[in-house]
Amino acid sequence: MAAARPLRESPSDADAGRVPGIAEIAATPAPAAALSKSAQAIAGAYLRKILTARVYDVAVETPLELAKNLSRRVGNQVLLKREDTQSVFSFKLRGAYNKMINLAPEALQRGVICASAGNHAQGVALSARRLGVRAVIVMPVTTPKLKVDAVHALGGEVVLHGDSYSDAYAHALQVEQAEGLTFVHPFDDPDVIAGQGTVAMEILRQHQGPIDAVFVAIGGGGLISGVAAYIKALRPEIKVIGVQAQDSDAMIQSVRKGKRVTLSDVGLFSDGTAVKLVGAETFRVARALVDEYVTVDTDAACAAIKDVFQDTRSILEPAGALGVAAIKQYAETHRLKGKTFVAITCGANMNFDRLRFVAERAEFGEQREALYAVTVPEERGSFRRFCELIGPPGSAPRQVTEFNYRISAADQAHVFVGISIARRDEAEKIARHFERHGFPTANLTGDELAKEHVRHMVGGRSALAAGERLFRFEFPERPGALMRFLSSMHPDWNITLFHYRNQGADYGRILVGLVVPDKDSKALATFLATLAFPWVEETDNPVYKLFLN
Structure with a gap:
């Protein structure tokens, strides 16, 4: 599997497994599993943005690793896309930096503000430090201390407000107006979505053989929108399956009802996906391009954290383990064997004192x-x-x-x-x-x-x-x-x-x-x-x- 290393912005023709250029893609015949015209238009529009996204000033290409023990247990090949190995232990720095590097100079110099449950906050703080600008981060009071401390360490100015991301978001909009800052949305922005889509670009380059499905955790929908757009533009036969915690399923409810649904409250165990209302743009993209959705409970997430630890000796946060939990559940429900599944392990910002709960509940999840x-x-x-x-x-x-x-x-x-x-x-x-x-x-x-x-x-x-x-x-x-x-x-x-x-x-x-x-x-x-x-x-x-x- 590929080791973590920086990517060049434009791989040369000699690069093995290189990403094809835009002109080549346009000339490539559509695969058999063709999309509807409207879905093709959405995927095609994002393809160019993803291919030209600026993320590798701060991000690295993360490994795509075989989970040997888990694969043997579930009877399918399970590959882990290790976004938890980024410098901020999450994929979020991709979208944050791509958004900020594309801002007009005057908007960037005013300073930036965001609302985040933790991982986007670190991406914005790191990007702001790299670009030499001020960053104000509004975080829910329920955010794990580990994430708050990490933002402080990166130079971000932390404001704690509300019990969920949605509460923090409303307050951040007020601060944005009061101080004249530029808002960097954690998911509902095309540049952020394109930055997250580079995860899928790496997956398809790193594993050019058959992939049956890619499982992606959903909070506000930025990651799955970018991943689905890239995969459906190039390999629409690969299923993109969204995963949500049972007590934070805003995207699933929205897709079912055909309009965005605001949850009255959300579960806080998987704090990285605790979003009451998904984005307007992410809803549009996910509704058109995501094949299926799965919900998993707390016990299943805890068991998945244990599974990944046993294979990698790394500890994921609950949101980071949702994809793995969904693969296990999906394979058992559909009685699947011999398939190839990818789970994006999207975060590892876990408070140490939560491990006791995880270890105890993992037995039930398994x-x-x-x-x-x-x-x-x-x-x-x-x-x-x-x-x-x-x-x-x-x-x-x-x-x-x-x-x-x-x-x-x-x-x-x-x-x-x-x-x-x-x-x-x-x-x-x-x-x-x-x-x-x-x-x-x-x-x-x-x-x-x-x-x-x-x-x-x-x-x-x-x-x-x-x-x-x-x-x-x-x-x-x-x-x-x-x-x-x-x-x-x-x-x-x-x-x-x-x-x-x-x-x-x-x-x-x-x-x-x-x-x-x-x-x-x-x-x-x-x-x-x-x-x-x-x-x-x-x-x-x-x-x-x-x-x-």
């Missing part, structure tokens, strides 16, 4: 963790019997990812349990397995309340835990280790509290509340003394006394 609420009778041996069902004797033990329990009633207990699964259809099969053996079960795998809140809230004080002693254990995270730990406890010991969560470390942590009969006090001491795992008694811990006892 359909590799199932959650259950299981009712267990409060009788001797029932807890152990249920644990044996999780890893039936003679079978490979299932990996328990979470186990939360607090005694709350004299006759039955409610256990919150997470189990790793290999296929999504396993979740319901496991639930039925528990039911057949007398444990009423609710499958919570798709329940947002359970995933986001309840899993962290199981517990509290209990009047039934008199005489409880609290222990904290650590043990190696190996298949079956948790089940072996549970089975080593005496069946007559009453487990009044149990909390375990697999955090992906090499060791697991368990918090256990026990009520042990006086006759078994020596057996408990022997159990603790001979246990191969580190342990600490926490019965006198003030936190335990305040919240759990």
